[in-house]
Amino acid sequence: MKVALFDFDGTLYPYETFNILMERLKCHPRYNRNYKRFVRRFxxxxxxxxxxxVNKATMQSKAMEYYIRSFKKNSRGEIESFFKEVAGDMIDDLRTPLIRKMKQLKRDNYYVMLISGAFIPLLEAVFQGYDIDCIVGSKINYAGEKLDSKSRFERVYADRxxxxxxxxxxxxDIDWKNSEAYSDSYADLKMLELVGRPVAVKPDERLMAIAARNHWQIHTD
Structure with missing residues (x-):
């Protein structure tokens, strides 16, 4: 079996998801109070x-943790509805050539995995109706229909x-040599090295240097 691994932020989606989430929360007519709670904690x-x-990775993980915990007074339905709203704003900005490539790989019988640090309900809302075999993201924990703010939050990132x-x-039985992986970030270097056909998507400076040195495919807009 051949697999195709796709990152989301900066790859399938050209912008930083968290920036979009922040702006949407800040300006939302119903949840802007959540933004104020987030700012106080963060x-x-x-x-x-x-x-x-504090290093950048820790700061980003805490940002996501405090972001979702700002919804502690909201129901699961409200949280998922909010992420669907945000997803609706993001869909038109997906990188069309990569979306076409992902669909083609699926038709060619690759096992397609989307693996990202973004929140799972956001990823599921963005790719609703897509034939993706597995979507992996940062999980939101619930206790019944309310947010479980006591459970440990884990961001899916880098070595994780x-x-x-x-x-x-x-x-x-995975044919890693003929499998593919797509990412924009040096943080995903090990994921790219896992496959025989890595693709650097508008890569950051460190990843660009490695991709050029190793003659990897480089996708630019």
Missing amino acids: APIYFFYKLKL KIDIIRQHFAGK
Whole structure:
């Protein structure tokens, strides 16, 4: 079996998802109070990040954690409805050539996995109706119909992606040499190195250097 691994932020979607989520929350007529709750919780972490006392990955993980916890007074239905609204704003900006490529790989019997740090309900809403075999993202924990703010939040990022991919395909006969992976970020280097056909999508500076040195395919808009 051949697989095709796709990142979302900066890859299938050309922008940073979290920036869109922040702007939508800030301006939302119903949930803008959530934005104020988020800012109060997150401000100290961001301050320490600017002082270089907290690294970027930790800051980003805490941002996502405090973002979703700002919905602690909302129901699961309200949270999922909010993400569907945001998804509706994002769909038209997907990279059309990569979406076509993803669909073609599926027709060619590749196992298509979307693996991202974005929240799962957002990814599922964006790709509703797409024939994607597996969507992996950052999970939102619930206790009944309310947010479970006591459960540990885990952002799917960098090496965690590799752990999930290996666990998912454990015991399966995977043709990694003829499999493909798509990402824009150096953080996904190990995921790209996992396959025989890595594609750097409008890559950041470090990934561009590696892609050029290794003669990987480079996709630019």
